[in-house]
Amino acid sequence: MTQPMYDDAFLAKLEAGLRSALPFWGLPDATALKLLTISENATFRAHDPLSGRHVVFRVHRPGYHTRTEIESELAWLTALGRDGVVPTLTPVPKTDGTLIADIDDEGTTRHAVAFELVSGSEPAEGEDLPRWFRELGAINARLHAHARSWQPPAGFVRKRWDYDAMLGNVLLWGDWRAALGLTEEGRAILERTALVLRDLVADYGTAPDRFGLVHADMRVANLLVDGDRLSVIDFDDCGFSWYLYDFAAAISFVEHEPYIPQLQAAWIEGYRTVAPLPDEDCAILPVFIMLRRMLLTAWVASHAETPTAQAMGEAYTHGTVALARIFLARYDAGLPAAGNERAAS
The missing domain is CATH 3.90.1200.10 (Aminoglycoside phosphotransferase (APH), C-terminal lobe)
Structure with missing residues (x-):
């Protein structure tokens, strides 16, 4: 049975908070949001029907990572991509060049970051x-x-x-x-x-x-x-x-x-x-x-x-x-x- 924290009202509130941050990335009100996963954080796929652009957003769980810790993760990700170490996510900066937006959740601050969409599917159990x-x-x-x-x-x-x-x-x-x-x-x-x-x-x-x-x-x-x-x-x-x-x-x-x-x-x-x-x-x-x-x-x-x-x-x-x-x-x-x-x- 789903706990109250993850009921429809909570997810709707989370989506509304992310939607308020979309302009930071130059995305219009018409952008479609789809919840992909929720665990420590919530991950959404965004699709701009006007430009065809796809972006993946991660909305962080409060009280886990500090802003500095998130900035540090993104710094390593950027270096891994630049140095060609592994196919992975590319952080998407906001229109002002920074990488993190703050979302107000009834007085609690949630951090949101964006990544380019990576194609593929989870490897399945089996001989492969x-x-x-x-x-x-x-x-x-x-x-x-x-x-x-x-x-x-x-x-x-x-x-x-x-x-x-x-x-x-x-x-x-x-x-x-x-x-x-x-x-x-x-x-x-x-x-x-x-x-x-x-x-x-x-x-x-x-x-x-x-x-x-x-x-x-x-x-x-x-x-x-x-x-x-x-x-x-x-x-x-x-x-x-x-x-x-x-x-x-x-x-x-x-x-x-x-x-x-x-x-x-x-x-x-x-x-x-x-x-x-x-x-x-x-x-x-x-x-x-x-x-x-x-x-x-x-x-x-x-x-x-x-x-x-x-x-x-x-x-x-x-x-x-x-x-x-x-x-x-x-x-x-x-x-x-x-x-x-x-x-x-």
């Missing part, structure tokens, strides 16, 4: 998915190389996706302990998993060759296939984290699927066509997958009003506990692998 993960691995290698060499502009600020932000003291996406349907047994298992993860990522460290600016949300919903081209969109969560975290984020919400090892092998193969990826780094991938899964479990609980979270529900929590049992059997001999938690579907 490893092909696209091979390409994604190559894209990640190029992104990581660019991040290591790029000099961000003065004042560049993006969130840091480290252990503290995910499962520690900062908790950018909420507390996994509030997970929907979490049992007392499940909580104990996840408590132990969090401690093991803390120690493992601390051992791996945050040296500059391992930790830097990443996309952090390359799940299939943020990939577009058009012929032989794979584009990456939605840099809204880009920030500083482990480079290998990008693979963990790429399999968001499907970490339990039996085809994940195939996707991982394809991603590694693609990465190595561009840059070295030592076996010792590949061996840490299951750690980042488990870390991401626990982070998403917290996100589902703290964003229960969103359609994505509603689709996951308690089954995702039970699946997280099931994966944690398998994880602990590998990394912590103190806990048996058997259990009665249901896997996510």
Whole structure:
């Protein structure tokens, strides 16, 4: 059942706010707006019937990113496009040359940005998915190389996706302990998993060759296939984290699927066509997958009003506990692998 925050009245108000900002981009009142997605932010497709122009707008959720953080994301996107690193979104400036408009939402300020429309569709599950993960691995290698060499502009600020932000003291996406349907047994298992993860990522460290600016949300919903081209969109969560975290984020919400090892092998193969990826780094991938899964479990609980979270529900929590049992059997001999938690579907 949809929560009140996302009822028709809320969406109509959001659209009206965006419509008030259209003149900043030189778009007329006759512009048609269509809601594409809504999660952290709302994304709309705009079509000007007079010029035939198409633009994608992102209306930001209040209280998540500051204006400076959004400006920093757009600065990296602009650099990636200029340097030909990856097919991605191109920010569209307003008529005054700036990139962000403010929308008043009954006293709350929402930031809005615009992008050129990127053609393509989300890659589908099936035999072609490893092909696209091979390409994604190559894209990640190029992104990581660019991040290591790029000099961000003065004042560049993006969130840091480290252990503290995910499962520690900062908790950018909420507390996994509030997970929907979490049992007392499940909580104990996840408590132990969090401690093991803390120690493992601390051992791996945050040296500059391992930790830097990443996309952090390359799940299939943020990939577009058009012929032989794979584009990456939605840099809204880009920030500083482990480079290998990008693979963990790429399999968001499907970490339990039996085809994940195939996707991982394809991603590694693609990465190595561009840059070295030592076996010792590949061996840490299951750690980042488990870390991401626990982070998403917290996100589902703290964003229960969103359609994505509603689709996951308690089954995702039970699946997280099931994966944690398998994880602990590998990394912590103190806990048996058997259990009665249901896997996510």
